[in-house]
Amino acid sequence: xxxxxxxxxxxxxxxxxxxxxxxxxxxxxxxxxxxxxxxxxxxxxxxxxxxxxxxxxxxxxxxxxxxxxxxxxxxxxxxxxxxxxxxxxxxxxxxxxxxxxxxxxxxxxxxxxxxxxxxxxxxxxxxxxxxxxxxxxxxxxxxx
Numbered sequence: 404x405x406x407x408x409x410x411x412x413x414x415x416x417x418x419x420x421x422x423x424x425x426x427x428x429x430x431x432x433x434x435x436x437x438x439x440x441x442x443x444x445x446x447x448x449x450x451x452x453x454x455x456x457x458x459x460x461x462x463x464x465x466x467x468x469x470x471x472x473x474x475x476x477x478x479x480x481x482x483x484x485x486x487x488x489x490x491x492x493x494x495x496x497x498x499x500x501x502x503x504x505x506x507x508x509x510x511x512x513x514x515x516x517x518x519x520x521x522x523x524x525x526x527x528x529x530x531x532x533x534x535x536x537x538x539x540x541x542x543x544x545x546x547x
């Protein structure tokens with residue numbers, strides 16, 4: 404009967420686990436992957452809200468046009484799309500719900516009639532809620 408040398412057994416046993424350095428490298432790699440995924444997911448939410456804001460601005464603009472066709476005038480304020488203003492003939496609304504008048508970030512859409520360079524301005528101020536900006540903070544304007 405042959406016995407295995409003790410040296411071979413301890414060498415194999417020493418190799419079976421992961422070293423502290425290997426564990427640290429794996430944790431750093433997992434953290435990097437999670438950071439990348441989180442930035443993509445959060446960026447996707449911002450992109451989705453910006454696209455939704457563009458769609459809302461277009462939708463409210465079409466409702467303003469319906470109001471104009473029915474009453475032969477633009478609304479003085481967006482609330483006139485929800486409730487009938489006094490002294491306006493031909494109102495056949497409601498044209499919108501009150502919740503339709505907010506952008507995806509929960510702030511009211513800005514409306515001015517007359518507008519700066521067109522009949523009216525309809526604007527979402529973007530993610531930051533401030534005029535101007537870039538990327539997801541940029542204003543979203545209705546262009547006639």
